[in-house]
Amino acid sequence: MSVEAASHKMSAPLWTRGMVAVLLAQFLSALADSALLFGALALVKLDRYPDWASSLLQEFFVGPYILLAPFVGPFADSRSKGTVMFIANALKVIGSLGMCLGLNPFIAYGLVGAGAAAYAPAKYGILSELTTPERLVQANGLMEGSTIAAILGGSIAGGLLTDWSVSWALIIVTTCYCAAAGANLLIPKLPPARAIGGTSLPALFREFTQATRDLLRFPEARFSLTGTSVFWGAGATLRFLLVAWVPVALGVANYSMPAYLNGAVGIGVVLGAALAGKFVTLRKVDRTLPAGVLIGIAVCFLAATTSIPVAFAVVTITGACGGFFVIPLNALLQEKGHDSVGAGNAIAVQGLCENSSILLMIALYTWVVRAGASITVVAAAFGVAVSLAIGCLWLYRRRVARVQESPAG
16 A cells, blocks of 8 residues: 555544445345344244244244354455345345245245345445554444444334234335445445465365454453453343343233343444444453443343333443444454455454354253243353353453563463
8 A cells, every 4th residue: 555545544543434335235135134033033923833932933044144154254355245244135135025026935045044144344344445453443333323223223113014014024124125236336345355375165264264364363362362252142041031031020912122132232232333433442441341340230220120210220231331342342343354364254264253143142042941941040150150251251361461471471
């Protein structure tokens, strides 16, 4: 990069045409993702699958993240990321349209999951190409804020549309995916981050394995991957936990209350993301760790709550701590990945770790509940486990810092 180009990038504003297009596309795509789940659940019920089969939808959606992890990162880095995002949204259109036309809902939802898996490295990787390191935390805050807003809006719209008409809900969702793909075309065509080392599947797998090893050599990358994996695994488990906890603790036997509480968590995440963008930089990323510990403490407090207003306040605080914790860690990984193995590869490794954590934590939660443990005890134990995990990460971070500051380090 020339001196003039570097100087231009350092002075580039955050709100560029490319950034607006990325945020618009992400909002529309995430809105459709959230709404589509309700349509898919309705199809599973209409097709008379057993009740337990509904949870398989999540497995079909998350599975491609794990299976495609070795390939989506190199794919995202080898092409203009706006083009990759367009291709990924096109896959989502095919999956959603397949549901409209009677394709098996699990297969169709898996296609949408494959699109989402390809989309993730591109949507986060492009941020480090559109903005400067100094603004990367802010850019991540905008991305996560738009995503959470879309999830909240999509949940409400998806439920209402599905109650009105499953067919029209799916048609409207497909239209949103098409609009997201259209917004992708407005993103400036940026040069590829790096070339793919090989075109065969074994070559791509070897490249991903090497990229993983290279990335994990950096303490900052290990720190970020561990923190975000704990966060997203805990967040996915908390959604299931709230559904089971609400009738026992609050005496409300419906699905609306858990949905509203999850919405309050989302609002908290948006607030936390905004605070992180204001008070945390990549050089001061350790400021996020106390908030991470507070996530578990808040869940422990929630376990003993029997008041609906208090429950809403606690879950909002939990979300705010989560947003403050995870946004800078995402930015740290993107910056380290951009400077080493490519941001797309880094986000693909992150996707593998986070989704493996989600599957593991949900499986453990299911096993404990099926064993007959009290849901209140499970909630408290879950909170303690989260705080301990992030507390250990904090101690590890301080140990690494002492080693690096010592004369021998």
